[in-house]
Amino acid sequence: FKLTTIEENEAITNRLLETGAKVGADSWQLRVKNQTPHCKFGEQGVCCRICSMGPCRITPKAPRGICGCDAHGIVGRNFLRFTAGGCAAHSDHGREIAHTLYQAKPEGPYKVKDPEKLIRIAKEWNIETEGKDIYDLAHEVAYVALGEYGKIEGYQNFTSRAPEHTRELWKKAEITPRAVDREIATAMHMTHMGNTSKPEALVRQSFRTGLSDGWGGSMTGTEFSDVLFGTPTPIETEANLGVMVAENVNIVVHGHDPSLSELICEYADDPEMIAYAKSKGAKGITVSGVCCTSNEVAMRRGIPMAGNFLQQENVVLTGACEAIVVDVQCIFPALGPLSKCFHTKFVTTSPICQMPDSDFVRFDAATAGENAKAIVKMAIDNFENRNPDLVYIPDTKQKATVGYSLEAIVKTLDGVTNSQVDETGTTKPLLQCITSGVIRGAVAMVGCNNPKIRPDYLHVELMKKMIANDIVIIASGCSAQAAAKAGLMDKAAKDLCGAGLKRVCELADIPPVLHMGSCVDISRMLMLAAELSKDSGLNISQLPVVGCAPEWMSEKAVSIGNYVVATGLDTFLGVDPYVSGSDQMCELLTNGVRDWVEAAYTVEKDLDKLGDLMIERIEEKRAALGI
Ligand code: SF4
Ligand code: FE2
Numbered sequence: 001f002k003l004t005t006i007e008e009n010e011a012i013t014n015r016l017l018e019t020g021a022k023v024g025a026d027s028w029q030l031r032v033k034n035q036t037p038h039c040k041f042g043e044q045g046v047c048c049r050i051c052s053m054g055p056c057r058i059t060p061k062a063p064r065g066i067c068g069c070d071a072h073g074i075v076g077r078n079f080l081r082f083t084a085g086g087c088a089a090h091s092d093h094g095r096e097i098a099h100t101l102y103q104a105k106p107e108g109p110y111k112v113k114d115p116e117k118l119i120r121i122a123k124e125w126n127i128e129t130e131g132k133d134i135y136d137l138a139h140e141v142a143y144v145a146l147g148e149y150g151k152i153e154g155y156q157n158f159t160s161r162a163p164e165h166t167r168e169l170w171k172k173a174e175i176t177p178r179a180v181d182r183e184i185a186t187a188m189h190m191t192h193m194g195n196t197s198k199p200e201a202l203v204r205q206s207f208r209t210g211l212s213d214g215w216g217g218s219m220t221g222t223e224f225s226d227v228l229f230g231t232p233t234p235i236e237t238e239a240n241l242g243v244m245v246a247e248n249v250n251i252v253v254h255g256h257d258p259s260l261s262e263l264i265c266e267y268a269d270d271p272e273m274i275a276y277a278k279s280k281g282a283k284g285i286t287v288s289g290v291c292c293t294s295n296e297v298a299m300r301r302g303i304p305m306a307g308n309f310l311q312q313e314n315v316v317l318t319g320a321c322e323a324i325v326v327d328v329q330c331i332f333p334a335l336g337p338l339s340k341c342f343h344t345k346f347v348t349t350s351p352i353c354q355m356p357d358s359d360f361v362r363f364d365a366a367t368a369g370e371n372a373k374a375i376v377k378m379a380i381d382n383f384e385n386r387n388p389d390l391v392y393i394p395d396t397k398q399k400a401t402v403g404y405s406l407e408a409i410v411k412t413l414d415g416v417t418n419s420q421v422d423e424t425g426t427t428k429p430l431l432q433c434i435t436s437g438v439i440r441g442a443v444a445m446v447g448c449n450n451p452k453i454r455p456d457y458l459h460v461e462l463m464k465k466m467i468a469n470d471i472v473i474i475a476s477g478c479s480a481q482a483a484a485k486a487g488l489m490d491k492a493a494k495d496l497c498g499a500g501l502k503r504v505c506e507l508a509d510i511p512p513v514l515h516m517g518s519c520v521d522i523s524r525m526l527m528l529a530a531e532l533s534k535d536s537g538l539n540i541s542q543l544p545v546v547g548c549a550p551e552w553m554s555e556k557a558v559s560i561g562n563y564v565v566a567t568g569l570d571t572f573l574g575v576d577p578y579v580s581g582s583d584q585m586c587e588l589l590t591n592g593v594r595d596w597v598e599a600a601y602t603v604e605k606d607l608d609k610l611g612d613l614m615i616e617r618i619e620e621k622r623a624a625l626g627i
Helices: 006-022 028-035 040-044 071-102 115-124 134-147 157-161 164-173 180-190 199-229 258-268 271-279 291-301 309-317 335-340 365-385 406-416 428-435 457-468 477-486 491-496 499-508 522-536 555-566 583-592 607-625
Strands: 235-239 249-254 285-290 305-307 323-326 345-348 398-402 441-445 471-476 513-517 545-549 571-573 601-603
Touching: 006 309, 071 134, 071 180, 071 199, 071 258, 071 555, 071 583, 115 134, 115 157, 115 199, 134 199, 157 164, 157 199, 164 199, 164 522, 180 199, 199 258, 199 291, 199 522, 199 555, 199 583, 235 291, 235 305, 235 477, 249 258, 249 291, 249 309, 249 365, 258 271, 258 285, 258 291, 258 323, 258 365, 271 285, 271 365, 285 291, 285 309, 285 365, 291 305, 291 398, 291 477, 291 513, 305 309, 305 477, 309 323, 309 335, 323 335, 323 365, 335 345, 345 365, 398 477, 398 513, 406 428, 406 499, 406 513, 406 522, 428 522, 441 457, 441 477, 441 607, 457 471, 457 477, 457 491, 457 607, 471 477, 471 499, 471 522, 471 607, 477 513, 491 499, 513 522, 522 545, 522 555, 545 555, 545 607, 555 571, 571 607, 583 601
Parallel strands: 249 285, 249 323, 285 305, 323 345, 441 471, 441 545, 471 513, 545 571, 571 601
Antiparallel strands: 235 398
């Protein structure tokens, strides 16, 4: 067993960029050079263009904008707007899924695959389930979920899943999330010219907005995706560009919303379509993925993961991609012009994500089947347009076991139960591993790649360091894909663990890095933390668990960071969220908020320090518990 190194992945990228140079393609690597050095005011968060008296930027000579706002107010407002953008994206994704569930039919393309989960949610929300047709119930529950976005009074329904202590803290800090749309509107209103410029109030609303994402929109995305497409269970797959097959029609799905990609996978598997592909000279059809759409179909169908965020251009550069089909979020507009350098069809599908130089196939739940079929056919028809001289698919790939939903983790760890632990179906076996010290703790590794950091470097190196120290990793998003590409989701990676974690991996038959899903599935991590807290009687902030987004880049990541911290988990970032221009904002985020939510941010760009700080924090929490 051998990990794929960062250097190997870089060599592959360089080889692909040579093809790109041949056809005159642009790349993020080139664009980064053009954009460096970045605007210093932007980096520090001290540029304001919220009104047209500006833009204003803060310098020692000009410490206030024209309206009189100081650096703290400007940085704070920018931070809140950043959060609102992220919350809107995640939550709207959740809304789309709820909408899809609302249109599910027994004979339609969307069915209820996990009725048990649906009934569980209905009961939680006091919706009568007795004697109801499962589809009637689905529509009723989906309707209520859609109402959560604009509810007139009260708080997000899912917050009742949080431990009582957490809810008390939220109440005291006045950050319990109300309607999702309202939190976003409040954020935009508060940051309008002439409203809030007090950092403390802006951070509070950042947390409340984030919480409406984590315990609202994102959780809706996760839970209703499970209801529609099935709750993930452990499944074998593969990762890295080598999953693409030169002889086959290659369709790459990219984005976040599984509604479309689920159907693409279904039609790509259809014997009629495969026969059609063969009639066009291909041996078959390979669907692989990039970003979270990929995580979704990998977790449920074992569809291989071609790469993560900063590899989206690479899949086109292979010259063997017949179609890159995207839904929403994290899609480079660069894919338009890039695909024009090859035969690749760049297919956009959502009114939310429309781009020049793409074929727009408007995807709609009512016509989803036809849309997906048309896209698969378009890819097949495009196979003969390939230029064989440009085809290069690196043969690098790794095996990965994915699909560790909360339910799957609980079930899998029942396997390590010894005589002292007799409560199956709870997180108690995991707690037992932690309290006995066999596992020291857990790190939730999440988030994107960012050209400011060598792609995957921090993700992979930190994970290696953690597992060597008997700290189990739960991963999602592009972080999970970084792990899978490296080989850390191969069960054989247990050999890289400390003795304790290695033993657990052997007993439970799991890899040391557990793939919990997409970015909205960080809500699964919230639920895991909540369950651990309830099963142990400890507060979430007392658990030896921390969060880490070492290479994050999007507004969504800041929304996530806010809800993870606000849920009581210390969160470590490798990239600064444009707040360094205000010492008051820095002090609040890295320390002050601890008074409200018992957790805070740490920003550290140095790999070794970042890793050491996380281990230190976990050990501190253990020491405080006397374990
Ligand atoms: Fe300048 Fe104030 Fe307008 Fe911002 S809101 S651009 S700081 S005048
Ligand atoms: Fe994502």
